[in-house]
Amino acid sequence: MQSLIEKIRQGKFSDFPGGVHPPQRKTLSNQTPIAKLPLPQRLYVTIKQHIGVEGHLEVRPGDMVLKGQPLTKSMNPFAVPVHAPTSGEVTTIAPHVSAHPSGLAEMTIEIRPDGKDEWIALAPLQDYQNQPKLKVIERICHAGISGMGGAGFPTHIKVSPKKNVEFLVVNGVECEPYISSDDRLMREHAWQIRQGIDVITHLLNPKHVLIAIEDNKPEALHAMQVACQENPDYVVCSIPTKYPAGGEKQLIQVLTGREVPNGGLPIDVGIMMQNVGTCFAIADAIFTGKPLIQRVVTLSGECFDKPGNVWALLGTPVSHLLQQGQYQPKRQRSRQLIMGGPMMGFNLVSDQVPVVKITNCILAPTEREMVQADEEQPCIRCSACADACPASLLPQQIFWHAKAKELDKAGEYNLFDCIECGACAYVCPSQIPLVHYYRVAKAEIRLQEEEKHQADKARERFEARKLRLEQEKAEREEKHRQAAEARRKALEQQESTTGNKVSAAVARAKARQQTQAAKEETPASDKVAAAVARAKARKARQEQESTSRDKVEPGEESKQDKVASAIARAKAKKAKQENASTAPDQAESPTGEQQTKASAGLNQTRESGAEPSEKQPAGDMAPSKDTKAARVAAAVARAKARKAAADQDKDQKLSPAPESASPTVALEVDEEKKQRVAAAIARAKAKKRVGVSSTDKQQDKSKS
Amino acid sequence: MSLRIASSPHQHSKRNTGSLMRLVCYCTLPGFAAQLWFFGWGTLFQFIIAVAVALGTEAAILELRKKDFEKALSDCSALLTALLLALCLPPLTPWWITALGAFFAIGIAKQLYGGLGHNLFNPAMVAYVILLVSFPVAMTSWLPPQQLMQQGYGLLDSLSLIFTGYSNEGYSLNQLRSGADGFTMATPLDSVKTDIDLGLTVEEAMAKPQFHEGTGVGWFWINLAYLAGGLVLLKAKVINWHIPLSMLLAVSVTAGFLHLMSPDLYASPWFHLFSGGTMLGAFFIATDPVSASTTNLGRLIFGASIGFWVVIIRTYGGYPDAVAFAVVLMNMSVPLIDYYTRPRTYGHKARR
Numbered sequence A: 001m002q003s004l005i006e007k008i009r010q011g012k013f014s015d016f017p018g019g020v021h022p023p024q025r026k027t028l029s030n031q032t033p034i035a036k037l038p039l040p041q042r043l044y045v046t047i048k049q050h051i052g053v054e055g056h057l058e059v060r061p062g063d064m065v066l067k068g069q070p071l072t073k074s075m076n077p078f079a080v081p082v083h084a085p086t087s088g089e090v091t092t093i094a095p096h097v098s099a100h101p102s103g104l105a106e107m108t109i110e111i112r113p114d115g116k117d118e119w120i121a122l123a124p125l126q127d128y129q130n131q132p133k134l135k136v137i138e139r140i141c142h143a144g145i146s147g148m149g150g151a152g153f154p155t156h157i158k159v160s161p162k163k164n165v166e167f168l169v170v171n172g173v174e175c176e177p178y179i180s181s182d183d184r185l186m187r188e189h190a191w192q193i194r195q196g197i198d199v200i201t202h203l204l205n206p207k208h209v210l211i212a213i214e215d216n217k218p219e220a221l222h223a224m225q226v227a228c229q230e231n232p233d234y235v236v237c238s239i240p241t242k243y244p245a246g247g248e249k250q251l252i253q254v255l256t257g258r259e260v261p262n263g264g265l266p267i268d269v270g271i272m273m274q275n276v277g278t279c280f281a282i283a284d285a286i287f288t289g290k291p292l293i294q295r296v297v298t299l300s301g302e303c304f305d306k307p308g309n310v311w312a313l314l315g316t317p318v319s320h321l322l323q324q325g326q327y328q329p330k331r332q333r334s335r336q337l338i339m340g341g342p343m344m345g346f347n348l349v350s351d352q353v354p355v356v357k358i359t360n361c362i363l364a365p366t367e368r369e370m371v372q373a374d375e376e377q378p379c380i381r382c383s384a385c386a387d388a389c390p391a392s393l394l395p396q397q398i399f400w401h402a403k404a405k406e407l408d409k410a411g412e413y414n415l416f417d418c419i420e421c422g423a424c425a426y427v428c429p430s431q432i433p434l435v436h437y438y439r440v441a442k443a444e445i446r447l448q449e450e451e452k453h454q455a456d457k458a459r460e461r462f463e464a465r466k467l468r469l470e471q472e473k474a475e476r477e478e479k480h481r482q483a484a485e486a487r488r489k490a491l492e493q494q495e496s497t498t499g500n501k502v503s504a505a506v507a508r509a510k511a512r513q514q515t516q517a518a519k520e521e522t523p524a525s526d527k528v529a530a531a532v533a534r535a536k537a538r539k540a541r542q543e544q545e546s547t548s549r550d551k552v553e554p555g556e557e558s559k560q561d562k563v564a565s566a567i568a569r570a571k572a573k574k575a576k577q578e579n580a581s582t583a584p585d586q587a588e589s590p591t592g593e594q595q596t597k598a599s600a601g602l603n604q605t606r607e608s609g610a611e612p613s614e615k616q617p618a619g620d621m622a623p624s625k626d627t628k629a630a631r632v633a634a635a636v637a638r639a640k641a642r643k644a645a646a647d648q649d650k651d652q653k654l655s656p657a658p659e660s661a662s663p664t665v666a667l668e669v670d671e672e673k674k675q676r677v678a679a680a681i682a683r684a685k686a687k688k689r690v691g692v693s694s695t696d697k698q699q700d701k702s703k704s
Numbered sequence B: 001m002s003l004r005i006a007s008s009p010h011q012h013s014k015r016n017t018g019s020l021m022r023l024v025c026y027c028t029l030p031g032f033a034a035q036l037w038f039f040g041w042g043t044l045f046q047f048i049i050a051v052a053v054a055l056g057t058e059a060a061i062l063e064l065r066k067k068d069f070e071k072a073l074s075d076c077s078a079l080l081t082a083l084l085l086a087l088c089l090p091p092l093t094p095w096w097i098t099a100l101g102a103f104f105a106i107g108i109a110k111q112l113y114g115g116l117g118h119n120l121f122n123p124a125m126v127a128y129v130i131l132l133v134s135f136p137v138a139m140t141s142w143l144p145p146q147q148l149m150q151q152g153y154g155l156l157d158s159l160s161l162i163f164t165g166y167s168n169e170g171y172s173l174n175q176l177r178s179g180a181d182g183f184t185m186a187t188p189l190d191s192v193k194t195d196i197d198l199g200l201t202v203e204e205a206m207a208k209p210q211f212h213e214g215t216g217v218g219w220f221w222i223n224l225a226y227l228a229g230g231l232v233l234l235k236a237k238v239i240n241w242h243i244p245l246s247m248l249l250a251v252s253v254t255a256g257f258l259h260l261m262s263p264d265l266y267a268s269p270w271f272h273l274f275s276g277g278t279m280l281g282a283f284f285i286a287t288d289p290v291s292a293s294t295t296n297l298g299r300l301i302f303g304a305s306i307g308f309w310v311v312i313i314r315t316y317g318g319y320p321d322a323v324a325f326a327v328v329l330m331n332m333s334v335p336l337i338d339y340y341t342r343p344r345t346y347g348h349k350a351r352r
Ligand code: SF4
Pocket: A378, A379, A380, A381, A382, A383, A384, A385, A386, A395, A396, A399, A424, A427, A428, A429, A430, A431, A432, A434
């Protein structure tokens, strides 16, 4: 290992494959010191400016806030708070166009500055070396620091890793053309950056600290060397200028010759990367107690009369910056603003977009500067793109498959290892917007996976339901069978009772005969016999009565059947209206049996509901209350049916169920799909914008 | 305020397909000039015929396919195809053969496959092979270099020969081809091959007047000129070094191996490198982006295989030159080569 650090100290670096050399154009903006700006009219502080979840809102419209006052609070490890960039009044909290390729509106706190620029009481962390590390990390979190190089990954999570860090790499490469914010920051605040590095070093205890700067920034190199000279463990590395040398993976390859394994993180090869801007912000947070409320933004491009770097408060709308840089829109035939660099930046949809923590540059180029790509021509398979690709991909093959929508093949060619650096599209002689194709393909693949996942879940649900329905059906059939059995028995019994009657009649006749005979013949003994016969007859009558009471029950049942069928009719009608496709057969004259079908149809959304309706026919309803009860039951059934239908609607919305409801849902999904593709593309862009000067992408993957 | 939205990158290198193709065309100029110097004006007329037919065919087909042909023609790919074909044809080939070739190249080998970027084979070479198989005599009727000829022939003679088959003085092509001794003078490659078949040694075969210091008169300079043009292409990063280098190395190694085995039976690597279309093939034909391999390793394999086949076909095959055959043969294997030579992506383990 000694040899590796020796090599690095001697300035012997590895190289990464590919790469391009677009015109640098850094002198346009790096000649003047970072300028301070007057306060803008309004500030738009986007609540979520990092990767993760937004913090909990702490203010309400109308509140007066002081500069540096937290506007949101971190409730969870992935939440990073935002702070008031100046003192003033919170006017509204509402969606506002965001610093995102899609320009989607995001929740934003609008602040009207009061012009006093009054700080909240600041509490520096004294003597951080003797404080528990957790406290330092907490301080970094509460200062709202997330990676400022690109992705905006919460810094406090990065600086509390589980594995040992061999190399802490401070990324000051800034390989994108035009941008010079890190350059100026290093030139002017090298010392504070070093303090920030000290803090991170204290937290991580890396074996070596490398500060990487491209060799086209000699002043910055010198400044950092001077700032770090007391500390021999800090190696300032001047690396060859080549785009995208500042990409996290590429920089690691240049410095150490190692590759971050596929699907892994830099920490897996013992490396942790931080951007110089992040180091600066950490020093601010620890030594002065100031949260992250401003950053250096480069204003460049030939449409600015006063290009240069400025300290922009987070939330400053771009229009304010344009004004300060004396933007001349007349020089652009079609107006175009880029946030970020020419290789990986994105076009702004509005000049009201606010500066966020990862905004490093606003570019307003003339047409002459940035030649608009001609119309796309066919790929001639020259593989200039493959020669330029730093990830050693075959862009032309991925493009081929992406265009043909053979997404699995595109994936096979490692589409997801593309860092969207744009080197391939930069060199492509056929002017194919390759990166655009990749973004779309990636978004589509993600969407497909999501859909598949959902379809799987829906299928599981569907199958479980089918099983349940079958079980219930079987149970019901069993019940019916038993009921039928019972009825049959009752009938048999009735028949046998009729037999009893006959015999009773016979007995009575006999008894009468006997009485008569007794009267005629022997009255005394006859009387006895008559008494016996009476007793018998009474007994027989009693028996008969008890059976005939039995007989009443079937009668009651038929009444109850009527009630049930009324309920069923009501239900069926409702169900038919609201949910025709669910149980198509229930529309026909609902008899007792079909009623169960109807309830089966409703059953899918309402399990408990089925029970009472089944109990009723078996029921203990008093015959006298028949009609009233029937009405009540019907009303209940209607209500239930309505609720069931509503439930089911909701259910369908939640999950595109593959059966009954699919046509409408499929339509919906189709439409949604488009929106989602757009959103996903936008997300993908934002996420990957990242990069090149990024130091913070590191744990990006662990999130996604 | 409406803002223009485009996908990153917003910057683009100045290079486009048309400018690349034109650059390739310019770099053939030294070789083109050398060919004119040694073989007269014929090649120029072939070029004109081929370009006219090629562009006409391309425009007509694109029109049929309802595409914007003006834009497509501006990519200059048809121009380059026609140029390469013209450079490969014997200078005094009858006009209709050239025209047919150009039509084949664009109409069949290129557009039928789906146009630029979709063709599996190098269009110029496919046309050349078809012509060679169909009209073997005409396609091998190279005149000796002017410097060795008894009767010279000028601009008008060439024109007349191409369009009528006879020179202004009424000589036929065959009469012109006859050397001082009344024998037909074949190209150096052809001549060496026939002589070896007749039982002569390489050295004896090279004793003829069309040889000079182990290579054919004129051909040496022509190849040298293409080499120079090719080096410019390399310098301008229009082509990669992989294909030319591996091809030339393979030619040298294969020829060298055979030559070492039997110097009498097999010509030297030097002879192979500077005869026929070796240099033209190595720098301008095998490097055709569309039909060549696209991975670095693949390019090495592709180039080396062409070099190998060139020597083998020249030595054992029925036709005198072999660049076209070798290129077409290897074009067929490109998809396979590309598939198995995919580079290792960053962060991935080496495959299998
Ligand atoms: S650079 Fe463009 S034309 Fe060349 S292979 Fe790549 S995608 Fe095709």
